[in-house]
Amino acid sequence: MDTMRERFASVTSRLLDEDPRLAVVLAEIGTDGFAEAARRHPDRVINVGIREQLLVGVGGGLALAGMRPVLHTFASFLVERPFEQVKLDLGHQDAGAVLVSAYGSYDWPAGGYTHMAPGDIALLDTLDGWTVHVPGHPDEAATLLRHAVAAGDDKVYVRLSQQANAAGRPVDGAGFLTVREGRAGVVVAVGPLLDDVLAATEGLDVTVLYATTVRPFDAAALRAAVGPGPADVVLVEPYLAGTSTAYANDALADVPHRVLGLGTARGELRRYGTVPEHLRAHGLDPASLRERIAAFTGPRDGARAAA
Template sequence: MDTMRDRFGPVLSRLLDEDPRVAVVLAEIGADAFTEAQRKHPDRVINVGIREQLLVGTGAGLALAGLRPVVHTFASFLVERPFEQVKLDFGHQGVGGVLVSAAASFDWPAGGFTHMSPGDVALLDTLDGWTVHVPGHPDEAETLLRHAVAAGDDKVYVRLSVQSNARGLPVDGARFRTVREGRGGVVIAVGPMLDNVLAATEGLDLTVLYATTVRPFDEEALRRATGSDTAADTGAVADVVVVEPYLAGTSTAAANDALADVPHRVLGLGVGRAELRRYGQIDEHVAAHGLDVRSLRERITGFLGARALV
């Protein structure tokens, strides 16, 4: 199966052909995927070299000129290193664009900590007005990339990863999807965490929501899944576990806000803050952060207790 990033070049190359507003800005990384597109559209495929602040600034400048820029590099070089430019050149100037990252939290362990970015979504959360897509399969990535480019002049972040679920699901760029229903609590699986969450909760009396668009946060879906209107009358506690492929707790505030008027508990599972200096392989990082199937089941059942049992 191809990866999400394998889809990125062909999809954007087609969008360059279809829409004269679309422009792609690169910082060497991923440039090989746009060789033909750059030949066809030399004014709309721009490689600034290894200059990440310039990468973001150029994208914002194209937006000021009326184009729809798609800016791409590894997450650590797209969100963390040029964060001031993201904040000012896009946010302060009031222009939109699409940031498309690769490498996710630890997709390339051999690259070391400089190429890992588990804090990217949390960092963008400090800014106003960003839509955040976290696809869990290459098919979903293609759909969400098209959503992002077509989203008027909005500010959109698309987080690509080599981690993937076995199959893609229909996604609409807005709502959470219910993939399993139960009465003992709600688990929100974000992007590539879905397969592990489904395996970890097999046989448990839990609702599983699948989130590929996490900002804006689908408060309505969570309230519906937890029966919040009933809980407000009966005093029942709504239990929620959020499993994210990036910094643990990134979405717990959003979940708490969604349930502010009812008794509730929220547990955030994700990538820990400690740096793992023996870089190993992706699966070893997943296990070390407690995101493998066995660890997830232990942590979810430990939090929810007897309510989760059928």
């Protein structure tokens, strides 16, 4: 199976052939995947070199000129380093672009903390009007990329991962999917963490929702899964823990509920190790998830006593 980044390069190269309005802007990273597309469309595949602020600035200029720019590099260099340009050159000017990142929270541990951005979506949440896709499989990445490019002049962030689920799901670029139904709680699994969540909740009486489009947050799907309450909701996200808890609380404002946000911890891991080691350290491996989810959604002490 190809990776999400490989699928991004092949799908976007085809879209360059189909849509004369499309342009790809790179900052050295990812150029190999677009080598052939650059030969076919030298005026619409632009490499600005290792200048991430310029990457976003050029994207904003292309958008203002009527183009649909797709900007790509690692998440830490696409959202964090040029955040002022994302805020001003895109947001303030109301200029649309598609930002496609790779190596988000822990995908390349050997790269060190400079190549990790667990807070990227929390940072984008400080800005208005962003759609955020977090695919969990290369097939979903292809679908969501096409949605993003076709989204008029909207601002869209597509967060690609090295980790992937075994199979793709029929995502639509909008709502959550119900993967499993239960009565003791609702677990929202985001993108590449679905398989781990399904393994962790095997045999537990919980509903599992699958989220690949996290902004806008699908409040209606969460409310439907929760019902009249009271309800326990667990959010399992491959980025900073708690990133979406406010959205879940707002969705359930008139329903008795509790929310637990699981994701990467704020504490920095200085022994970089491997991706599985990072998952265990953050409590996102199946065994850790099962323990944390079962403890949160299981019977309270009072309920056990009454039983």
